[in-house]
Amino acid sequence: MATLTQTAERAALNKLVDYLNDDPEKHLDQIMELINKLVPDNVFPVQRAAFTDAIKGRSNWYQLIMRVFQLNPQMRSKLLKALIVDGNIMAWPVQEKAREKYGCNIPWAILLDPTSACNLHCTGCWAAEYGHALNLSLEDIDSIINQGTKLGCHVYIYTGGEPLVRKHDLIKICEMHPDCIFLCFTNATLIDEAFCQDMIRVGNFVPAISAEGNEHTTDARRGKGTYAKIERAMDLLREHRLPFGISCCWTRANADTVATEENMDWMIGKGALFCWYFHFMPVGRAASADLIPTPAQREHMYRFIRAMRSVKPLFTLDFQNDGEFVGGCIAGGRRYLHINAAGDVEPCVFIHYSNANIHDASLLDALRSPIFMKYHEGQPFNGNHLMPCPMLENPDDLGRMVEASGAHNTDLVEPESPEQLREKTAPAAAAWRPVAEKLWEDERDPLYAKRHTDPTQGMADSDMHKFARLGHRGMES
Numbered sequence: 001m002a003t004l005t006q007t008a009e010r011a012a013l014n015k016l017v018d019y020l021n022d023d024p025e026k027h028l029d030q031i032m033e034l035i036n037k038l039v040p041d042n043v044f045p046v047q048r049a050a051f052t053d054a055i056k057g058r059s060n061w062y063q064l065i066m067r068v069f070q071l072n073p074q075m076r077s078k079l080l081k082a083l084i085v086d087g088n089i090m091a092w093p094v095q096e097k098a099r100e101k102y103g104c105n106i107p108w109a110i111l112l113d114p115t116s117a118c119n120l121h122c123t124g125c126w127a128a129e130y131g132h133a134l135n136l137s138l139e140d141i142d143s144i145i146n147q148g149t150k151l152g153c154h155v156y157i158y159t160g161g162e163p164l165v166r167k168h169d170l171i172k173i174c175e176m177h178p179d180c181i182f183l184c185f186t187n188a189t190l191i192d193e194a195f196c197q198d199m200i201r202v203g204n205f206v207p208a209i210s211a212e213g214n215e216h217t218t219d220a221r222r223g224k225g226t227y228a229k230i231e232r233a234m235d236l237l238r239e240h241r242l243p244f245g246i247s248c249c250w251t252r253a254n255a256d257t258v259a260t261e262e263n264m265d266w267m268i269g270k271g272a273l274f275c276w277y278f279h280f281m282p283v284g285r286a287a288s289a290d291l292i293p294t295p296a297q298r299e300h301m302y303r304f305i306r307a308m309r310s311v312k313p314l315f316t317l318d319f320q321n322d323g324e325f326v327g328g329c330i331a332g333g334r335r336y337l338h339i340n341a342a343g344d345v346e347p348c349v350f351i352h353y354s355n356a357n358i359h360d361a362s363l364l365d366a367l368r369s370p371i372f373m374k375y376h377e378g379q380p381f382n383g384n385h386l387m388p389c390p391m392l393e394n395p396d397d398l399g400r401m402v403e404a405s406g407a408h409n410t411d412l413v414e415p416e417s418p419e420q421l422r423e424k425t426a427p428a429a430a431a432w433r434p435v436a437e438k439l440w441e442d443e444r445d446p447l448y449a450k451r452h453t454d455p456t457q458g459m460a461d462s463d464m465h466k467f468a469r470l471g472h473r474g475m476e477s
């Protein structure tokens with residue numbers, strides 16, 4: 001239960017959001033100035049400097065912030081409060097305390113699969129073959145969130161299967177937990193007018209739409225007419241001024257088409273606020289190592305995303321190449337974990353090994369289970385954060401952790417041993433290593449190069465409370 005001080009801090013921070021929301025162009029400069037005046041120098045210094053520069057220089061990041069303030073006014077305030085105040089500023093000190101108290105990783109976000117079902121039948125996707133067999137019930141999801149919020153986790157991300165097969169339940173969950181923010185990876189084909197109205201009403205649901213190619217490649221893989229449905233969903237969201245992003249899995253086959261300025265302009269034109277790029281992972285017996293991007297393609301992606309970041313009003317994350325900003329691997333509950341539709345609690349959506357199932361273990365028990373503790377002890381798996389993964393770039397580490405922890409395979413289709421996985425990833429890891437070493441030496445972002453660890457990791461709990469108390473003093477001055 002929140003203390004009186006926390007309740008007062010939350011109320012004050014929410015007032016700051018209202019003030020900003022009221023006239024963002026006028027109030028953004030003032031609020032940033034106030035924050036810089038009141039926040040101790042050692043609290044988020046790098047991030048604050050970046051924001052201050054972006055606002056002063058009216059850069060592409062400023063344009064992105066202003067795009068957020070053009071969202072539907074009926075839901076904007078709820079979204080900002082759930083994301084900024086509840087999901088981050090208020091949440092962080094609770095997570096920190098729990099980390100210290102329980103001596104294990106405590107996540108910032110939890111990924112969960114509400115269902116293994118999907119309404120499409122994409123070539124090569126396990127969900128089509130697996131069908132409707134597995135679901136987390138409404139009560140299961142509610143219980144996970146209740147346990148998570150006690151530990152300070154207010155960010156929930158749905159994967160699947162196609163989560164929107166359960167869209168009525170997901171909207172109910174949004175209503176039950178207004179202090180949480182819900183992101184959802186989706187094929188978007190079930191987004192319709194009624195769902196947009198639901199999103200406006202609840203204010204804390206944000207889709208991340210899978211888009212990995214043009215009409216021809218999308219329809220060939222997902223079925224005729226799918227691309228048109230995806231575009232229609234984006235148009236509907238844009239017309240209602242609703243927030244959404246894009247999720248893009250890039251492979252050796254599509255790397256050259258997705259890493260283009262034209263593709264990024266298409267996303268922005270459609271109304272996307274963010275794009276998360278996911279490096280292909282050859283997980284599962286049917287997944288071919290031939291789709292792992294080449295070192296040249298990965299280097300190109302590294303440079304492309306960084307170049308676009310300084311000019312485009314789109315928030316991009318490049319999974320596998322952005323480890324320097326988060327201190328390497330974020331799995332095993334360090335910043336996130338994954339719960340599949342059978343309830344298995346896995347360190348990462350790509351790591352199908354577990355010692356705990358949410359149907360017979362608490363979330364905290366899962367965080368303290370042997371494989372999660374191996375992550376906790378082993379992170380970072382490499383001092384070079386361009387090689388963060390215990391499976392992809394450090395392929396011996398996963399087998400060692402699985403063996404030492406006794407974790408079992410949780411793959412929903414066909415079990416795969418760490419050795420079988422290693423056979424696919426080891427050659428790619430060896431090929432990437434020299435390129436990663438050179439890039440790490442020559443190209444690290446100067447803002448972050450001096451901080452070899454997670455920039456927020458060293459922040460003291462008391463500093464976060466000072467930051468949260470800003471609200472009171474801000475209102476008084």
Ligand code: SF4
Nearest residue numbers: 329330331348388389
């Ligand atoms: S286990 Fe690998 S894929 Fe998962 S978060 Fe860590 S580095 Fe990324």
